[in-house]
Amino acid sequence: MKAASSALFLEFSLLCEKLSSTSSNSEKVRLLASYLRNLESEDLGIAVDFLLGRASRVRSSEGRANVAFATVRDALCQVVTFSDDQLLQLYKEHGDLGEVAMELLSSGHAAPLVRGQLTLKRIRDGMDDIASAQGSGSEKRKVMTLTGLLLDSSPLEAKYLIKILTSDMRIGVSEGFIAEAAAEAFSVGKEAVRKAYLLVNDMSKVAVMAKEGRLSDAGFSLFTPIRPMLAEPASSARQIIDDMGRCYVEDKYDGIRLQVHKKGGEVRLYSRAMDDVTRFFPEIVEQISRLNEDFALDGELIYEAGGRLRFFSLQKLLRNEGRREKHPLKFVAFDALYAKGRSLLDLPLVERKRELFALGYDNCAPFKEVSAPEDLERAFKDSIARGNEGIVAKDPESTYQPGARGKRWFKLKKALDTLDVVVIGAQYGNGKRKGLLSDYVFAVRRSRDDPTLVPIGKAYSGLTDEELRDYHDFFMRNKIGEKGNTVWVLPRLVIEVGFQSIQRSARYESGYALRFPRIISVRADKKLDEIDDLQRVEDLFKAQG
Numbered sequence: 342m343k344a345a346s347s348a349l350f351l352e353f354s355l356l357c358e359k360l361s362s363t364s365s366n367s368e369k370v371r372l373l374a375s376y377l378r379n380l381e382s383e384d385l386g387i388a389v390d391f392l393l394g395r396a397s398r399v400r401s402s403e404g405r406a407n408v409a410f411a412t413v414r415d416a417l418c419q420v421v422t423f424s425d426d427q428l429l430q431l432y433k434e435h436g437d438l439g440e441v442a443m444e445l446l447s448s449g450h451a452a453p454l455v456r457g458q459l460t461l462k463r464i465r466d467g468m469d470d471i472a473s474a475q476g477s478g479s480e481k482r483k484v485m486t487l488t489g490l491l492l493d494s495s496p497l498e499a500k501y502l503i504k505i506l507t508s509d510m511r512i513g514v515s516e517g518f519i520a521e522a523a524a525e526a527f528s529v530g531k532e533a534v535r536k537a538y539l540l541v542n543d544m545s546k547v548a549v550m551a552k553e554g555r556l557s558d559a560g561f562s563l564f565t566p567i568r569p570m571l572a573e574p575a576s577s578a579r580q581i582i583d584d585m586g587r588c589y590v591e592d593k594y595d596g597i598r599l600q601v602h603k604k605g606g607e608v609r610l611y612s613r614a615m616d617d618v619t620r621f622f623p624e625i626v627e628q629i630s631r632l633n634e635d636f637a638l639d640g641e642l643i644y645e646a647g648g649r650l651r652f653f654s655l656q657k658l659l660r661n662e663g664r665r666e667k668h669p670l671k672f673v674a675f676d677a678l679y680a681k682g683r684s685l686l687d688l689p690l691v692e693r694k695r696e697l698f699a700l701g702y703d704n705c706a707p708f709k710e711v712s713a714p715e716d717l718e719r720a721f722k723d724s725i726a727r728g729n730e731g732i733v734a735k736d737p738e739s740t741y742q743p744g745a746r747g748k749r750w751f752k753l754k755k756a757l758d759t760l761d762v763v764v765i766g767a768q769y770g771n772g773k774r775k776g777l778l779s780d781y782v783f784a785v786r787r788s789r790d791d792p793t794l795v796p797i798g799k800a801y802s803g804l805t806d807e808e809l810r811d812y813h814d815f816f817m818r819n820k821i822g823e824k825g826n827t828v829w830v831l832p833r834l835v836i837e838v839g840f841q842s843i844q845r846s847a848r849y850e851s852g853y854a855l856r857f858p859r860i861i862s863v864r865a866d867k868k869l870d871e872i873d874d875l876q877r878v879e880d881l882f883k884a885q886g
């Protein structure tokens with residue numbers, strides 16, 4: 342089953358095929374467990390990463406090992422002949438680049454006489470090489486590396502190679518399944534695996550710890566960010582009170598989620614996706630490092646003067662330093678995760694708040710205790726009057742549950758809600774915007790469990806020309822094909838759209854259309870699996886009355 346020193350990629354690909362063709366959760370766990378059980382530690386870590394669509398651990402300058410569509414196309418071109426039209430047609434049929442690669446290679450590709458063997462380690466090395474390529478000539482190097490791997494791939498291996506590279510696995514395997522499978526494979530408790538995962542926040546590390554009997558080493562540690570706890574959308578103040586009774590209510594700030602870790606003179610900042618973003622906010626580092634204690638805080642980065650704070654990319658933020666001087670930022674802390682040398686995650690919110698306010702930090706989010714819907718409504722109105730987005734209501738007895746949207750925190754936003762969607766195509770504008778992609782076609786997920794994208798609308802963007810040009814380039818790098826006036830792109834850019842109302846409509850596959858849609862912000866901090874689904878569209882549609 343194994344090559345000299347690493348497991349075969351073909352076995353991995355076959356496992357993925359089996360996983361995607363079963364809808365039984367217990368069968369998925371069984372398949373995973375019997376595969377993972379036989380792997381050496383290093384392969385185990387790689388396999389878990391790949392199953393979760395994590396190609397490489399090397400961070401590129403953008404913070405992630407993203408590869409442009411053009412890179413994949415250029416590498417495919419080296420091993421098989423096809424036209425642009427054929428490529429677009431295939432993508433439209435499958436909606437999945439991995440399937441496209443498999444189909445293209447099935448038609449016969451330029452395989453070498455003696456095919457090299459693809460192992461997990463070899464693929465990982467290739468992915469690392471692609472992720473670390475930078476500067477001039479990097480595009481060529483990426484294409485060469487990928488071509489090398491594709492030449493040794495069977496069509497099935499090519500499918501999963503591309504899926505891993507584009508972080509688009511769609512095999513219905515989440516961290517939860519891996520946790521269960523690791524428990525089964527290595528005969529350890531599910532709860533122990535789950536707990537370690539919440540703290541270590543890295544399933545491949547946890548799987549290896551489970552294999553090596555080291556789960557009890559897991560603990561919250563400074564400079565290892567954890568997944569932020571999330572809030573469930575609520576439709577009314579009454580619903581929140583019915584659910585929780587007494588709660589703490591805070592303003593919902595319109596900024597960027599940030600986790601701040603401090604130990605001695607060192608301060609590090611982490612985004613919602615747990616990327617290290619310290620270098621982008623020197624002023625926050627400076628403010629925090631003045632404090633005495635060591636701690637980890639959860640909160641929101643906002644404009645000191647209020648107003649919406651969202652960026653297309655952090656790189657762009659750096660370019661706009663002048664703006665920062667005129668519009669200073671501040672970090673509002675609403676939770677404490679670690680203080681006085683110990684983790685606070687298992688303490689109820691009441692006590693975490695006490696620890697937070699004891700730190701002597703000037704910008705802790707004010708909160709109030711309420712138990713009547715009218716008080717919650719008043720808090721909501723006050724927050725809107727202060728220019729914030731709404732409120733977040735939290736159960737004072739709840740522990741901090743990393744990554745969970747678990748009905749212990751509720752968010753209530755302005756009357757007319759917005760949708761988080763992903764851009765799947767863009768159209769050229771007119772007049773001043775001729776030649777510039779300026780109308781975006783977007784989609785939501787079919788359901789929480791089904792990641793298929795269903796189109797729901799098109800919005801003329803309210804972005805500046807400079808921003809439009811940035812996106813234009815971004816879309817061209819992720820272009821799959823072009824038909825008529827529309828450029829179809831890989832679903833990578835998450836945006837928040839506002840609208841006047843939702844209507845039923847046969848125009849889009851979703852069965853709904855948005856009236857007067859407009860782009861409110863680009864959610865560079867959100868990933869594809871965090872966009873809204875059709876269920877939420879339906880809920881909003883019904884809520885309109």
Ligand code: AMP
Nearest residue numbers: 572591592593594595597598641675733
């Ligand atoms: P949304 O981005 O609409 O999914 O809302 C959730 C986000 O609201 C969180 O991830 C935070 O970034 C943000 N937020 C703003 N104020 C608070 C608060 N007081 N408590 C928790 N989250 C907040």
